[in-house]
Amino acid sequence: MATCDDRSPLPVVVAVIMDDQGRCLITRRPQDVHQGGRWEFPGGKREPGESRDQALTRELAEELGITPLSHEPLICLTHDYPDLQVHLDVVRVTDFQGTPQGLEGQPLKWVPVQALDARNFPKANRPIIRALSLPDRYLITPDHWDPEQLRVHLECSLGDPAVSLVQLRAPQLDAGAYAALAEDALALCRRQGVRLMLNADPALARDLGADGVHLNHQRLCDWRGRPSGLASDFLVAASVHDEVSMTQARQAGCDFVVVSPVAPTRTHPGAAPLGWTRFASLADQAACPVYALGGMTPEDIPRARAHGGQGVAGIRGVWPACSSD
Numbered sequence: 059m060a061t062c063d064d065r066s067p068l069p070v071v072v073a074v075i076m077d078d079q080g081r082c083l084i085t086r087r088p089q090d091v092h093q094g095g096r097w098e099f100p101g102g103k104r105e106p107g108e109s110r111d112q113a114l115t116r117e118l119a120e121e122l123g124i125t126p127l128s129h130e131p132l133i134c135l136t137h138d139y140p141d142l143q144v145h146l147d148v149v150r151v152t153d154f155q156g157t158p159q160g161l162e163g164q165p166l167k168w169v170p171v172q173a174l175d176a177r178n179f180p181k182a183n184r185p186i187i188r189a190l191s192l193p194d195r196y197l198i199t200p201d202h203w204d205p206e207q208l209r210v211h212l213e214c215s216l217g218d219p220a221v222s223l224v225q226l227r228a229p230q231l232d233a234g235a236y237a238a239l240a241e242d243a244l245a246l247c248r249r250q251g252v253r254l255m256l257n258a259d260p261a262l263a264r265d266l267g268a269d270g271v272h273l274n275h276q277r278l279c280d281w282r283g284r285p286s287g288l289a290s291d292f293l294v295a296a297s298v299h300d301e302v303s304m305t306q307a308r309q310a311g312c313d314f315v316v317v318s319p320v321a322p323t324r325t326h327p328g329a330a331p332l333g334w335t336r337f338a339s340l341a342d343q344a345a346c347p348v349y350a351l352g353g354m355t356p357e358d359i360p361r362a363r364a365h366g367g368q369g370v371a372g373i374r375g376v377w378p379a380c381s382s383d
């Protein structure tokens with residue numbers, strides 16, 4: 059059902075409320091409203107003149123009878139439904155007062171983040187669920203590591219709890235050597251519960267059972283939709299450098315993107331850095347979580363988040379130091 063509100067996009071504040079076991083609160087929308095019958099995160103339309111935080115406090119009081127005490131930005135996105143364009147400003151509520159109740163008669167459930175994919179949410183919620191399940195750093199293998207150095211670095215880094223998402227990038231290897239290395243790296247990553255993205259042909263990533271594929275510029279241009287036989291949690295990511303490639307990533311339905319180079323970097327010394335203002339503007343156009351790449355270290359994570367990012371990606375500065383370095 060369409061809304062009578064003619065603001066476009068419709069400004070909506072959305073709250074992902076977490077409990078101390080890492081579960082989040084979902085509620086069911088009534089049948090007779092826009093996206094009726096689907097599960098959602100609590101929240102609603104911002105009234106004219108209201109700030110995001112005022113709307114958050116009002117909506118959570120009206121719908122659940124609770125008061126948010128602390129929250130942080132999670133992701134902002136615009137989504138085009140056939141009948142309505144919405145702009146969702148999503149925050150993660152980490153502390154609140156009161157016990158949530160369905161004050162409008164809506165069913166409530168606390169569910170672990172890993173169980174969210176299986177629920178029937180509105181389409182706009184896919185990036186929110188991705189943002190919840192992705193870490194604040196994305197490690198990319200440097201191409202000067204030979205396969206043995208790569209194995210040593212993976213083994214020493216994978217025990218670090220901050221390391222949970224890695225991209226295997228090895229453009230110096232031929233297809234056969236890359237596939238052999240990818241099989242070894244996947245076995246190591248699986249043992250530690252780390253997700254491995256292959257910077258390779260999407261069919262290879264699927265056939266080896268990788269957690270996802272990272273599309274470089276050429277593969278993003280060639281992308282013709284998710285190949286058949288992919289699990290729904292298989293991640294598709296892409297490298298983005300400007301508005302054109304951000305639009306391509308949106309059209310490809312990427313689960314996350316990496317924007318670069320944000321700052322000067324030793325690996326690409328000739329490339330002009332985008333800077334944080336341009337990063338923020340590109341992040342605003344994304345329909346998915348965005349990592350900043352280029353001269354990043356873990357100290358840049360708060361800055362990346364303050365500019366609308368999920369966190370940082372890195373080739374050199376983001377890997378933990380290993381004793382063999």
Ligand SMILES: Nc1nc2c([nH]c(=O)n2[C@H]2C[C@H](O)[C@@H](COP(=O)(O)OP(=O)(O)OP(=O)(O)O)O2)c(=O)[nH]1
Nearest residue numbers: 070072092093098099100101102103144180182183
């Ligand atoms: N609250 C919420 N809204 C969502 C989510 N995903 C999503 O696409 N939306 C859309 C559905 C609606 O078009 C819009 C939210 O508007 P709403 O109808 O819930 O607004 P409201 O709570 O102010 O309701 P009302 O007072 O107008 O009855 O955002 C979500 O996870 N949570």
Ligand SMILES: [Mg+2]
Nearest residue numbers: 100101102103
């Ligand atoms: Mg609502």
